[in-house]
Amino acid sequence: MSSPDVLNPIPLPNTVAAYWLSQLREKTPLIHCLTNQVVQNFTANVLLAIGASPAMVVAKQEAAEFSAIAGGLLVNVGTLNDIQIESMTLAVSAANVAGVPWVLDPVAVGGLAYRTDFCRDLLNLKPAAIRGNASEIMALAGFSSSGRGVDSADDSRAALPAAIRLAQRSGAVVAVTGEVDYVTDGKTCYALPFGDVLMTRVVGTGCALSAVVAAFIASGDENRLEQVATACMVMAICGGAAAMVSNGPGSFTPLFLDGLYNLQPQQLIGKTL
């Protein structure tokens, strides 16, 4: 049973977000990304813009060696195949041994048995955080959902009970993202209402957010719940600001990357929640 508190999401204090952004900027964490073929370039550019350092080291001969020296690891199953399963498993195991936090992005989990089974196996390997849309989080938590590929047919608010249960069972901080993002450790829940629907018309904004989550939790282990919420807030605020001045999804991308690059921690403090 969940406490009443976790079902009443609260805003993230702006000073908290500003603090974790300044920490990321100072530490420039190295993020090992084992992600899907479609979004690798955009993910790398988002990490570089926010102030982290991306690296995609994919071979089974190198993945474990590299994860152990990275600040954080991302595992995204969007274009999963047998070769990736081997590398991901090695990388996650090495990350766990080395104390490197890792993030699971369970793209399109639910409908497809192959990736769903793999992601359920990964849950036993203690992800520090999980980031998905409503359908993915519901499926991973064992709730019924209605996802269609990478789209979510469910509302993020409706997935909150699933997110809470998934956090409680896995020990991970869980972010379920949509019009409003919810981030919970199973006891507390933050609501981040800053995004824009235009972000759903640019491929990889969710996948890149998962990489940014890895960058924030790599910045220190004091408070992962706050760090994951900050990742969601920063991406959504920059996305909302870019959407406001763009003419569509094409002009959105350069504006979004510029915004991430230029964002100063103190600007977050000025922002009214």
Added chain:
Amino acid sequence: MSSPDVLNPIPLPNTVAAYWLSQLREKTPLIHCLTNQVVQNFTANVLLAIGASPAMVVAKQEAAEFSAIAGGLLVNVGTLNDIQIESMTLAVSAANVAGVPWVLDPVAVGGLAYRTDFCRDLLNLKPAAIRGNASEIMALAGFSSSGRGVDSADDSRAALPAAIRLAQRSGAVVAVTGEVDYVTDGKTCYALPFGDVLMTRVVGTGCALSAVVAAFIASGDENRLEQVATACMVMAICGGAAAMVSNGPGSFTPLFLDGLYNLQPQQLIGKTL
């Protein structure tokens, strides 16, 4: 022997194009893309901009399952390898069983035996549409050509007889694209003269068009010839408009994606052919 009509390409009525664009917008088809490594991100963003929903599900364990529930399937052999051949074959077979139309993009077919043999095999699996440049269509039809990689050394008009024969033999609607695009089912041929040469300086415009062809034919099976022609028209008109206001291939891409996103069916009606 071809009838005289098919050798005299006609313009596509603007109202027809407007109708099929409005259908695509309403149905937001899910397009399964098995495409090359170079253009996956751009292809996904083009599909999202035009109003479709892209998904790249590549594993042999998932490709068939996913194709059967998609609205359309794209097979592009640009970076073909053994793993892709297995997934593509499974996906095409499942699409055929489920009645999902699929599009073949025979990138660089002709010079390289491996992909040429595979694409000839695929012709037996009844593609609903084929989209290529002049050299590719000529090679696939068994005519001699002078292609060099993904470039076409031949003019699209010169490939029209090959396109017609390929359509008649395969049963597919064939689009041969270049300065003017020609789209034929072997009986009728549309000419679409709207593109701009700047599009050849941006990688993936042809590959993305093939994905958009899949999106249009997924919107209903009433008239695939018109749907494929509409795909070519919409991409070329938006490309031409973006080229006119861009400073080069870098600024072209955001403008092109914004244009696809903002294009309204009624704007096509106002356009003089």
Added chain:
Amino acid sequence: MSSPDVLNPIPLPNTVAAYWLSQLREKTPLIHCLTNQVVQNFTANVLLAIGASPAMVVAKQEAAEFSAIAGGLLVNVGTLNDIQIESMTLAVSAANVAGVPWVLDPVAVGGLAYRTDFCRDLLNLKPAAIRGNASEIMALAGFSSSGRGVDSADDSRAALPAAIRLAQRSGAVVAVTGEVDYVTDGKTCYALPFGDVLMTRVVGTGCALSAVVAAFIASGDENRLEQVATACMVMAICGGAAAMVSNGPGSFTPLFLDGLYNLQPQQLIGKTL
């Protein structure tokens, strides 16, 4: 022992750079890229913008056949795996037989044994040019370095002795890039001081430079040292110009590609070194 001259880098004469750019524009060389998953799209767009023609033909069944007809070949080990090692080895061997020059980009060599061993093996297959950051060039030359993934923890000037020795031993022209780029054949060294630090916040600028090196050396074999130096100069000048008018790494990319596309040889002559 190095002669005193090579340790005193000299500027590249602007007329020389202008000449090689005009040669590239005239010859539009076809560049076969076996590169990493992250930067394929950007690499292709950079090659198209500068006036070359990219092709990524990855299968072991096709790589050798295609390299033999290309103007130049790029081998970049950023996301190396067993499948790529096979294709790269076949492609390099075929290029050597056909007299096609090839470029090695030893991404992240040094820390990771798998790719380091492979790149050392490749050195025996006579690359025409090698392009890397300071850490990579030092590691490949057998000097100690402090690289971290694709970042360089070392200054390009500090890597000059390593670059010289690597050039002397391998017979390749070696470019070590950073705030200043140094290009040497072991006897002479050019210094190209035109870049901007913003380029390090966009993924693939170094990888794309390696592809552009392949394009310049494909334009003729009269003077590879000058050609590689021209590649570095052109990319750095266009990068610096784009950085000056951009608001961050997002707006940098379109401006950079436009700049490469619009650059005229005579503009290089007007530029003061």
